[in-house]
């Protein structure tokens with residue numbers, strides 16, 4: 001039996017994707033160094049604790065499990081931290097990913113799905129953002145991912161590596177059974193912070209700026225459920241298996257919500273007070289990031305099915321409230 005290698009499978013999006021691929025009947029092997037991931041979130045028995053830059057370990061895993069394709073989530077992904085420590089991000093995400101891709105190609109693995117990000121676009125010139133928009137990242141995190149997208153294209157030319165880069169917009173939500181959810185420490189993402197405030201674990205939620213060029217002045221984002229993200233990865237793997245060409249795709253819903261709309265929806269769904277305070281703008285936040293989603297619908301048959309605000313916030317709330325029991 002052949003298997004799929006998932007790096008970062010102990011992390012938030014990775015663990016949901018591992019579960020989905022296993023439900024589809026794939027054998028899944030996880031490689032994760034647990035620097036931000038959780039051993040308990042790894043739902044396959046095939047787990048290796050190690051680093052993506054360890055070529056000897058990749059060779060061992062590929063041979064032992066007859067790996068034919070990989071999904072590469074492992075990365076550092078805090079935009080703010082990347083502004084302070086750019087070298088750390090380029091080393092962790094770009095240099096190490098490059099070593100990982102080489103180890104795959106050296107061992108004959110020619111199909112790869114890569115976690116990219118809406119941060120590759122920087123300040124968008126057009127919203128909803130199509131994939132052929134200019135890519136001018138405004139933070140080292142976005143740059144570290146864009147380098148790898150370009151490197152993958154080079155590896156296609158040189159070695160016939162077929163790849164799909166999925167440019168996620170804002171990942172959110174938890175599994176339907178509340179088994180796995182977003183467990184980052186420190187947490188910086190809006191929806192978990194809103195829900196921790198609803199639970200009384202934080203005194204208030206800071207709203208980073210209300211003078212953006214949006215209807216209510218707060219930033220607008222395109223929130224996509226992790227279950228939908230998992231589906232997008234499975235479709236990307238299938239497309240590669242079917243011989244589709246390499247390329248980059250947005251993964252979003254095409255619908256944006258402001259920070260205030262998220263807070264209001266969370267108040268309604270949780271029935272809790274969620275105190276907010278106005279705080280200064282956070283460096284590097286564009287006004288609006290919303291995906292154009294036609295390309296992924298046409299090529300991969302993907303549309304988001306679980307990303308309406310109700311499902312998204314309810315699933316995250318069920319997971320967060322269970323943790324606090």
Ligand SMILES: NC(=O)c1ccc[n+]([C@@H]2O[C@H](COP(=O)([O-])OP(=O)(O)OC[C@H]3O[C@@H](n4cnc5c(N)ncnc54)[C@H](O)[C@@H]3O)[C@@H](O)[C@H]2O)c1
Nearest residue numbers: 008010011012013033034035036037051052074075077171
């Ligand atoms: N969360 C979002 O909204 C979002 C948006 C766009 C893109 N992304 C990208 O999606 C991917 C997953 O994000 P996430 O939110 O699940 O992050 P996460 O931190 O929960 O998961 C990342 C996982 O990778 C592991 N890891 C990191 N460096 C490693 C290394 N060198 N070797 C082995 N394992 C390593 C971590 O231990 C962790 O389990 C990342 O590449 C991130 O940049 C996330």
Ligand SMILES: O=c1ccn([C@@H]2O[C@H](COP(=O)(O)OP(=O)(O)O[C@H]3O[C@H](CO)[C@H](O)[C@H](O)[C@H]3O)[C@@H](O)[C@H]2O)c(=O)[nH]1
Nearest residue numbers: 077117118119169188189190193206207208219259282285
């Ligand atoms: O306490 C908070 C936290 C966030 N926000 C606001 O909420 C919005 C969403 O912020 P998140 O931190 O949840 O998400 P980002 O849009 O900053 O980041 C996401 O999208 C980026 C692409 O632009 C990267 O891919 C990144 O990894 C991914 O988490 C932003 O306008 C932010 O300013 C607040 O007002 N208060």
